[in-house]
Amino acid sequence: MSVVGQSTKFSTVALPVLAWLVALVFFFPIFWMMLTSFKTDADAVKPEFLFIFKPTLENYINMTENYDYWRFAVNSVITTVFATAFSLFVGVSSAYAMAFNPGRHTKDILMWMLSTKMLPAAAVLYPMTFLTKSFLNLFDTHFLIILVLSLINLPIVIWMLFTYFKEIPKEIIEAGKMDGCSVWGEIKDIVLPLAWGGLASTALLCFIFCWNEAYWTVRLTTTDAATLSKLIEGNRAPEGLFFGRLSAVSTAAVGPIVVLGWFCQKQLVRGLTFGAVK
Amino acid sequence: MASVTLKEVKKSYGDISVIHDVDLIINDGEFVVFVGPSGCGKSTLLRMIAGLEDITGGDIDIANERVNDVAPSKRGVAMVFQTYALYPHMTVYNNMAFGLKQTKLPSWEIDSRVRAAAEVLHITEYLSRTPKALSGGQRQRVAIGRAIVREPEVFLFDEPLSNLDAALRVKTRLEIARLHQRLGTTMIYVTHDQVEAMTLADKIVVLRDGRIEQVGSPIELYEHPRNTFVAQFIGSPKMNFLDHSDLSPAAAKALKIDPKAGIVGIRPEHLQSTTVAKALISASLELVENLGEYALVHMVTEVGRELIVKMERPPKAVAGDLIHLTADAGTIHCFNSETGLRKQPTSRKNSKK
Numbered sequence: 052m053s054v055v056g057q058s059t060k061f062s063t064v065a066l067p068v069l070a071w072l073v074a075l076v077f078f079f080p081i082f083w084m085m086l087t088s089f090k091t092d093a094d095a096v097k098p099e100f101l102f103i104f105k106p107t108l109e110n111y112i113n114m115t116e117n118y119d120y121w122r123f124a125v126n127s128v129i130t131t132v133f134a135t136a137f138s139l140f141v142g143v144s145s146a147y148a149m150a151f152n153p154g155r156h157t158k159d160i161l162m163w164m165l166s167t168k169m170l171p172a173a174a175v176l177y178p179m180t181f182l183t184k185s186f187l188n189l190f191d192t193h194f195l196i197i198l199v200l201s202l203i204n205l206p207i208v209i210w211m212l213f214t215y216f217k218e219i220p221k222e223i224i225e226a227g228k229m230d231g232c233s234v235w236g237e238i239k240d241i242v243l244p245l246a247w248g249g250l251a252s253t254a255l256l257c258f259i260f261c262w263n264e265a266y267w268t269v270r271l272t273t274t275d276a277a278t279l280s281k282l283i284e285g286n287r288a289p290e291g292l293f294f295g296r297l298s299a300v301s302t303a304a305v306g307p308i309v310v311l312g313w314f315c316q317k318q319l320v321r322g323l324t325f326g327a328v329k
Numbered sequence: 330m331a332s333v334t335l336k337e338v339k340k341s342y343g344d345i346s347v348i349h350d351v352d353l354i355i356n357d358g359e360f361v362v363f364v365g366p367s368g369c370g371k372s373t374l375l376r377m378i379a380g381l382e383d384i385t386g387g388d389i390d391i392a393n394e395r396v397n398d399v400a401p402s403k404r405g406v407a408m409v410f411q412t413y414a415l416y417p418h419m420t421v422y423n424n425m426a427f428g429l430k431q432t433k434l435p436s437w438e439i440d441s442r443v444r445a446a447a448e449v450l451h452i453t454e455y456l457s458r459t460p461k462a463l464s465g466g467q468r469q470r471v472a473i474g475r476a477i478v479r480e481p482e483v484f485l486f487d488e489p490l491s492n493l494d495a496a497l498r499v500k501t502r503l504e505i506a507r508l509h510q511r512l513g514t515t516m517i518y519v520t521h522d523q524v525e526a527m528t529l530a531d532k533i534v535v536l537r538d539g540r541i542e543q544v545g546s547p548i549e550l551y552e553h554p555r556n557t558f559v560a561q562f563i564g565s566p567k568m569n570f571l572d573h574s575d576l577s578p579a580a581a582k583a584l585k586i587d588p589k590a591g592i593v594g595i596r597p598e599h600l601q602s603t604t605v606a607k608a609l610i611s612a613s614l615e616l617v618e619n620l621g622e623y624a625l626v627h628m629v630t631e632v633g634r635e636l637i638v639k640m641e642r643p644p645k646a647v648a649g650d651l652i653h654l655t656a657d658a659g660t661i662h663c664f665n666s667e668t669g670l671r672k673q674p675t676s677r678k679n680s681k682k
C-alpha cells in the first residue's frame with residue numbers, strides 16, 4: 052500500500068473518528084446533565100436509570116414557577132449585555148490608542164493590565180464587599196455587577212483588540228489622517244471594518260465570560276441583581292443535593308450561551324486563530 | 330500650488346537624532362526628489378512635511394504659512410505611500426472618494442472628481458472593485474488617484490515605484506512625469522534610486538545620515554558633485570576614484586589636474602582608450618559585460634584599484650591585456666582626500682543657478 056493511500060485513509064476515517072471521540076468525551080458531562088434534568092430527584096441518583104428512565108418536565112416547571120427563573124435570566128442578560136458593551140467601548144478606545152499611538156510606556160501598561168488578572172479574587176473579597184455594602188451603597192445592584200464584570204474582563208478585551216488592531220498596517224491609518232478623518236471617523240470607518248472578525252470574537256468571548264462569571268455575581272448580590280449563577284448556587288446549598296432540579300437549573304443557565312456559541316463557532320475559531328492562519 | 334520651506338528642521342526619536350538642521354526651499358511647481366541610501370531620513374523628512382511626524386525643531390512652511398502644528402489634512406498636501414495604503418474594505422471608487430467625503434463638498438462634485446481622475450489613470454472599469462482584486466500597478470494608480478482628487482497644493486510620494494516590476498516602474502515613472510507636466514503642482518518625491526531622481530527631478534536633494542549633501546538640478550549634480558559621496562551616488566555605474574599617485578605625472582600635468590587633489594574621480598563614460606604615450610592611467614582587462622548598446626569593461630590597475638569603463642564597443646583584447654586610458658580635462662573631478670570635498674571650485678561653467 053502506498054504512503055499516499057495510508058495518509059488518505061488516516062485523514063478520511065481515523066481523524067474524524069478520533070475527533071468525534073474527543074468531542075463525545077467533552078460533551079458527555081453536559082449531555083448527562085441534560086438527561087438528569089428530565090429525571091425526578093429520586094431517579095437522578097439511581098445508576099440503573101442512567102439512560103433509561105421516565106422523562107418528566109417537573110423540574111423545569113418547578114424552576115419557573117417556584118424559583119423565579121426568568122428574573123435571574125433577565126438579570127443575566129442585562130448585566131452581560133451592558134458589561135460586554137461597556138468593555139468593548141473602553142477596550143476599543145484603549146486598544147486604538149495603544150496600537151496606533153504607542154507611547155514609551157505602552158508595553159508596561161499592557162503588562163500591568165494583565166498582571167491584575169494574577170491577583171486572586173478572594174484576596175479582595177472583603178474590601179469589595181465592605182466597600183460596596185457600607186460605603187458606596189451599591190451592593191446587589193445591576194450597576195455594580197456590570198462594573199465588576201467589565202473590570203475583570205477589560206484586560207483580556209484590550210489585549211485581544213490590541214493584537215487585532217496591530218494587524219492593520221499603520222499606513223492605512225495614516226492615509227485616513229491625510230484624508231482628514233477624525234479619530235472617531237478612523238475607528239468607525241477604518242479600524243472597526245478591518246478588525247471586524249476580531250471585534251466579533253472578542254465580543255463573543257467577553258459575553259461568555261460575563262455570562263458564566265460566578266465568583267462575584269454570587270457574592271455581591273442577594274436578589275435584585277442576582278444572575279443565573281446565583282440561581283444555580285442557590286439550588287445547591289439550602290435544600291441539600293437535588294440533582295434533578297440542579298441539572299434543570301444548570302441546563303437552563305448554560306443553554307443560551309451554548310446555543311450562542313454554537314451559532315458563532317466559525318467566527319470564534321477564526322477570530323482566535325487569526326494570527327496563526329494569516 | 331505652493332512653495333515649501335524647511336528651516337533648520339530637526340527630528341529625533343528619544344536620544345537618537347535622525348534629521349539634523351535641514352534647510353531647503355522648494356519652489357512653487359517644482360518637482361523635487363529626495364534621494365539617498367536607505368535609512369538616511371528621506372521618509373522621515375517627507376512625513377514631517379505631511380504632518381505624520383512631529384517636528385522636533387525648526388519650522389516647515391507651506392505656501393508661506395507655518396504648518397508645524399497644522400493637521401495633515403489641513404496642509405493642502407496629499408501623499409502616495411510606498412505600500413499604497415489603500416483601504417482594503419472599500420471599493421476603488423470609495424477609496425478615492427473617502428477623503429472628499431470628509432469635506433463639505435457636494436456629492437456631484439465628489440463624483441465628477443473621482444470619475445475624472447479615474448479617466449486620466451485608466452481605472453474607470455475597476456471603480457467598483459476592491460483593491461484585493463487589482464494588480465500592483467492598478468493599486469498604484471488608485472493610490473495616485475486618491476491623491477489627485479483632493480487637488481492638493483503639494484504632492485508627496487514615498488518610493489511609489491519600489492513595489493512594481495522593472496517594466497512597470499519605467500512606465501509609471503513616465504506617467505508621474507506627465508502628471509506633473511499636466512498639473513504643474515509642486516511635487517516632492519522620495520526614492521533611493523538615482524535613476525528615478527535623475528529622470529524626474531527639477532531639483533535633487535541628496536541626503537546622507539539626516540543631512541543634505543547637495544541640492545541642485547540633475548545635471549549640476551552630475552557635472553559638479555560637491556563631494557565624493559554625491560559623486561558616487563549620482564551616475565551609474567558609479568564614478569571611478571583614483572589616487573593622484575596612481576596617475577602618470579606627465580599626463581596629469583598636461584590635463585591640469587590639481588597636484589594637491591588626493592582623489593581623482595572620472596566617470597566610466599568619460600574614460601577612453603588611448604596610446605601608451607598619452608595614457609593617464611593603465612589597467613589590465615579583467616572582464617567585459619557586453620550590453621549590445623555599450624559595453625562595461627572592468628579593469629584592475631597596477632596597484633589593485635578596480636576601474637569600470639563604459640565603451641561603445643567591447644575592446645579587442647583578452648583578459649590580462651593592458652589598456653591605456655585617459656579622459657577630457659573637463660570631465661575630471663578632483664577631491665580633497667581628507668574632507669572628500671570637491672577641489673576644483675568649478676570648471677568652465679558657473680554652476681550657480
Ligand SMILES: Nc1ncnc2c1ncn2[C@@H]1O[C@H](COP(=O)(O)OP(=O)(O)O)[C@@H](O)[C@H]1O
Pocket residue numbers: 342345347365366367368369370371372373374
Ligand atoms: N519610529 C522610529 N523610532 C526610531 N527610529 C526611527 C523611527 N523611524 C525611523 N527611524 C530611524 O530614522 C532613520 C531614517 O529613517 P527613514 O526616514 O525611514 O529612512 P529612509 O526613508 O531614508 O530609508 C533610520 O535610521 C531609522 O532607523
Ligand SMILES: [Mg+2]
Pocket residue numbers: 371372373488
Ligand atoms: Mg523610506
